[in-house]
Amino acid sequence: MPVSFTRKEMLLILVMALVQFTHIVDFMIVMPLGKQFMESMQISPGQFSMIVSSYAFSAFVMGLGSAMLVDRYDRKRALMVLYVGFTLGTLLCAFAPEYWTFLAARCMTGAFGGVLVGLVLSIIGDTFSYERRASATGWVMTAFSLASVLGVPAGISLAAVFGLRAPFFVIGLLSVGVIFLMGYTVPEMRDHFEQDSSTRRPAAIWAAIFADRNQVLALLFTVVLMLGHFSIIPFIAPYMQFNIGFSDQQVALIYLIGGSLTAVLLPVVGQIADRIGNATVFAVASGLALVSIFIITNLPPVTLVVALCATSSFFIVASGRSVPATTMVTSVVSPQRRASFMSVRTSVNNLALGLASSLAGLIVIEKPDHSLGNFEWVGYFAIAMSILAIWLAHKLKAIA
DSSP: OOOOOOHHHHHHHHHHHHHHHHHHHHHHTTGGGHHHHHHHHTOOHHHHHHHHHHHHHHHHHHHHHHTTTGGGSOHHHHHHHHHHHHHHHHHHHHHOOSHHHHHHHHHHHHHHHHHHHHHHHHHHHHHSOHHHHHHHHHHHTHHHHHIIIIIHHHHHHHHHHHOTTHHHHHHHHHHHHHHHHHHHHSOOOOTTOOSOGGGGSHHHHHHHHHTOHHHHHHHHHHHHHHHTTTTTHHHHHHHIIIIIOOOHHHHHHHHHHHHHHHHHHHHHHHHHHHHHOHHHHHHHHHHHHHHHHHHHHTOOSOOHHHHHHHHHHHHHHHHHHHHHHHHHHHTSSOGGGHHHHHHHHHHHHHHHHHHHHHHHHHHOEEOTTSOEESHHHHHHHHHHHHHHHHHHHTTOOOOO
């Protein structure tokens, strides 16, 4: 039987998805606007890369620090404080007059936005039982697909018509509306409080995480999965352009079609994971991902339809395995410590994201004909990490 939700639960899922949507679009929109940033701000490619990386590194640092604090507060209050900070940072991006102020605004946005992911997953984990958690997670994670299908193309269009900072202004206004929705739909959540406040001290929090083999394995699983996932993502679009012959407009089809398919299929994946088991679904999706990764990174010049089938298959299986993976990770820790652990997990995820992208950048080369070389070696690395992730997934034990 399909998992059903009450009206109140669906409203909560909707708000959590909107939080994820605004955060993801804010992070993603910078990358396709790289040329405009460099021309408008008269900055070098290296300075532009600082804009991108500053977001992830700020999220990493803030996530580590917030792990000492988030479980000491009501989930609703923590969510609203963090989201207000994210909203202010995004609006500052819209009004930043030059490079350094924009860079500072990106740091602020990343610091608050990066922590939101872990807190949203903690709220889902606290609200829904393990038997229904994957289904709820699947609905929330459709925000990733919608960000690709709706958010990024809309942001590019806004920048083309109204200027480079218009997307940040619109995201900021949308986020203000989400803040009001939070006030009416997110309940106070204090069940995770412990009577013994000594367990909330920073030293006790770190000791609890790193002394628990299950939690350490979950963090290692997070790193390995990200290395097997994000290492190829930054170069998919350039590879399709330089090696396959895609135009700029055709590259947009990668995100439009792939994102649309995952938006439809992710909730289904969550339902299946709740019925037959998260580890099983993760293993199957990862096995299909191995094939998809190999095809994409070894793709010769082919027709547009064949290339889009390859990229769409990766969107589906890569996103599909993330649903059971996230559910398994949220379940290795008790509700009393879940937000602290998920903040650390989110920080580790951000760090792994940067490492994956950097490692791929060291491997991929530009050939004399301007096509990309060694992309297949990035694929082999991603395949090896994906196999390791399957093994680690079966070592994780759900406790709550």
